Amino acid sequence: MTDTSPQPCDLLIEAGWVVPVEPHGVVLADHAVAVSDGRIVAVLPTAQARARFVPAQTVQRPDAALIPGLVNAHTHNPMSLLRGIADDLPLMTWLQQHIWPVEAAVIGPDFVADGVALAVAEMLRGGTTCANENYFFPDVQAAVYKKHGFRALVGAVVIDFPTAWASSDDEYFARAIELHDQWRDDPLIDTAFAPHAPYTVSDANFERIRMLADQMDLPVHLHLHETAQEVADSLRDHGQRPLARLDRLGLVNDRLIAVHMTQLTDAEIHLCAARGVSVVHCAESNLKLASGFCPVCALQRAGVNLAIGTDGCASNNDLDMFGELRTAALLAKAVAGDATALDAATTMHAATLGGARALGLDQRIGSIEPGKEADLVCVDLSALEAQPLHNVLSQLVYATGRQQVSDVWIAGRRKLDARVLVDMDIDAVVANARQWRQRIASLAPL
Missing domain, CATH: 3.20.20.140 (Metal-dependent hydrolases)
Known part of the structure; x- marks a missing residue:
């Protein structure tokens, strides 16, 4: 008898659209991606995902496209x-x-x-x-x-x-x-x-x-x-x-x-x-x-x-x-x-x-498929500049700015959370860059 009880997973990302890249040109509306141990476990309609998985964390992005990193x-x-x-x-x-x-x-x-x-x-x-x-x-x-x-x-x-x-x-x-x-x-x-x-x-x-x-x-x-x-x-x-x-x-x-x-x-x-x-x-x-x-x-x-x-x-x-x-x-x-x-x-x-x-990494990353490592990106498509949304792929390539990236994961680990970088001291990064500007400016004219 098949066990139909909900399965645990580390993360469930519910998106308005999932762009898996493979199959080519496909866009999956109202889909979710389940992640465990840094890998993609399943890609399925959101309603089915909620019935199948008990996630430790759920991220809901109904106005976003989820794409491979x-x-x-x-x-x-x-x-x-x-x-x-x-x-x-x-x-x-x-x-x-x-x-x-x-x-x-x-x-x-x-x-x-x-x-x-x-x-x-x-x-x-x-x-x-x-x-x-x-x-x-x-x-x-x-x-x-x-x-x-x-x-x-x-x-x-x-x-x-x-x-x-x-x-x-x-x-x-x-x-x-x-x-x-x-x-x-x-x-x-x-x-x-x-x-x-x-x-x-x-x-x-x-x-x-x-x-x-x-x-x-x-x-x-x-x-x-x-x-x-x-x-x-x-x-x-x-x-x-x-x-x-x-x-x-x-x-x-x-x-x-x-x-x-x-x-x-x-x-x-x-x-x-x-x-x-x-x-x-x-x-x-x-x-x-x-x-x-x-x-x-x-x-x-x-x-x-x-x-x-x-x-x-x-x-x-x-x-x-x-x-x-x-x-x-x-x-x-x-x-x-x-x-x-x-x-x-x-x-x-x-x-x-x-x-x-x-790069020789296509068995590990590059598409949203079960078994691959969870390098994933949410792109917010809710703003005025993204309306009306007739074609998600067209929007991503021809009309999307990088400031619309809201969330990023690498191997299932959150690196960007609602536009905020995780575990990076941005003030220090900027200060270091400014010090190098001063040092380079002190050299002979460029």
């Missing part, structure tokens, strides 16, 4: 402390004459820790629950993400010149292996290799990365085909376009997280699809730096897994994934000359399950 698939989050210091410049001028000199003057564990803490607070208030990180001092980053209960894929940087993080090739790799070993079994922190870009990493170091990534089954996260100049320089220096060079070195596979990809031929698009490469679209950063336009519609229609990232605050200048969703969708239509390109459901998929898949 957004995955920011490309970030340099310590650079939140460099927001706005060198605007309106092309990429290489921005990097070589402004960003790299400032970083050389201030970078260190404290800078990285304070920058990540500021970014975590900003991302949580905007509905982001996971970031793909590419910056120096990844050991410090990982510790800060862990402290705040934030999910992250932390990249071990490899670059062909000495930095405050490492002084030689051997030291970069030794530190990378140490990072992977330290965080190997952590429930929130995963690791990757993060070679900066083809123009700053040698063939020998790429081959070393490929060997270790194969052995350790780790993602490889890098900037690729970001500008036309990068492609021209690669043809001059290597006799090959950057993607072809990486393919020669054995790195074009389903572990590759290729960021920007604004300069692609049809053959390169189909190579990425055939090899299982994930492409991260950073629409606003590419626009601001005039780097070019990623052909996301062609990539998506070829079968390439798409993710969305903000890039760093120095080139965006925010970590607002809702803003990025809207920009990505609109830009895709303009670039393709096709109003049907990157529709609302596909854009939401890229920012959630597509991002999770790029």
Whole structure:
């Protein structure tokens, strides 16, 4: 005889709409999500949920959409402390004459820790629950993400010149292996290799990365085909376009997280699809730096897994994934000359399950399905600006601001409660950011 008595659960979230992402494009009205031990137990109509579960806590959001936590698939989050210091410049001028000199003057564990803490607070208030990180001092980053209960894929940087993080090739790799070993079994922190870009990493170091990534089954996260100049320089220096060079070195596979990809031929698009490469679209950063336009519609229609990232605050200048969703969708239509390109459901998929898949986390997060970890976000759709509500997915992608995020959970733990951050000293975060502003302002003119 079947036991029909109510089951205990830790949390029951009752929402006006649940957007599970998988199945694609589905919106479930008046549904609830039950959570126990940090995982989703069930997704079912609210009336059935009330009959089936006895929750330790119930959160009722009848005017909200419950979505998977957004995955920011490309970030340099310590650079939140460099927001706005060198605007309106092309990429290489921005990097070589402004960003790299400032970083050389201030970078260190404290800078990285304070920058990540500021970014975590900003991302949580905007509905982001996971970031793909590419910056120096990844050991410090990982510790800060862990402290705040934030999910992250932390990249071990490899670059062909000495930095405050490492002084030689051997030291970069030794530190990378140490990072992977330290965080190997952590429930929130995963690791990757993060070679900066083809123009700053040698063939020998790429081959070393490929060997270790194969052995350790780790993602490889890098900037690729970001500008036309990068492609021209690669043809001059290597006799090959950057993607072809990486393919020669054995790195074009389903572990590759290729960021920007604004300069692609049809053959390169189909190579990425055939090899299982994930492409991260950073629409606003590419626009601001005039780097070019990623052909996301062609990539998506070829079968390439798409993710969305903000890039760093120095080139965006925010970590607002809702803003990025809207920009990505609109830009895709303009670039393709096709109003049907990157529709609302596909854009939401890229920012959630597509991002999770790029990071190798799609079996754990990215959609609202039983068995997955409960990274969940409530978005309030009650305000005047959200009326009338004809289509929830359209509203989320084209007309929602991050200030509408009301509640956030990561692995079932409350991180934002009715717009209030949980267990974060915001006054201290802001004070630290202001101290860095003063210190950076005291340097030579930027």
